[in-house]
Amino acid sequence: MSSLSKIVFVTGNKNKLAEVQQILSGTIQVESHKVDLPEYQGTTQEIAKKKCQLAAEMLNGPCITEDTCLCFKAMNGMPGPYIKWFLDANGPEGLVKMLQGFDDFSAYALCTFAYCEGPGHEAIVFEGTTDGKIVPPRGPRTFGWDCVFQPDGFDQTYAEMSKEIKNTISHRFRSIETLKAHLSQL
Template identity: 35%
Template structure:
């Protein structure tokens, strides 16, 4: 059993699709989200939760980075989403030609041997408008490279085949298999 400390059921559902061969149990343990890089947040959170439950646990932190905005919102993506939302990001990009952006995911895994970090990045661009019904956060304004649709216009399964989380979770799966983790 691998515990996933998050209150976000969308992240759990995506992880279950990606890690279909690993049993995941969501636990809703709040941990202080320190100000820092995605790596610092994931490492701190994984250690914090592991010290409470003493069982293998993962935490995940993601960020949305827009080139024309010097990487904003980056590690502050959740706060920015809650305050200005996708409409605010589109407004900030109104006069910008460069719409390049990327999602980055960092998974912190902690067990009795300490913390390991696994990351994934998917590049793309910010759409001109909000599009799509599926997904959450910035999914309705992000078009991955090689696609004409936003993440929110894709099914959960389609997104889960190419997402930043997929890339990070694939690395985690390989690590767990090498360590003969019970899957």
């Protein structure tokens, strides 16, 4: 059992916080703290490590950070870590339009959590993916690109699913499961 009873999740996104708290419920207490971190460029792992290490220094203690990507296979994984900016600029319909002219609407959702035990420590990265496809928007538009991502094996988008189902199949769930295993060893 972990000697760590609570962890700070560096996020200002209430939807992400609620998902993480639900998935980690009964394992570790999750508190949120919003920290203004730079938007780094690079691979998902490089971005996650830099952000988490900086957050641990700013908070002077252990923390986790999270980055989510939506990766189109037809575009060799783009927009990837830049999905937030593509979504802000074009909306969900624009994400679908980006794939016009391609025969491949397959995609994968990638979640990268990083954990850093404090200032001066290296961040450790935990990733999870869910394969699916990009579809015209369906369901509530309250959580990023969930309304255009339909996981393989399901006829609903993330946005149409109950939180209970989504939180057992999502990229975030898969990433958190590997993080949870690491935290239980501390």
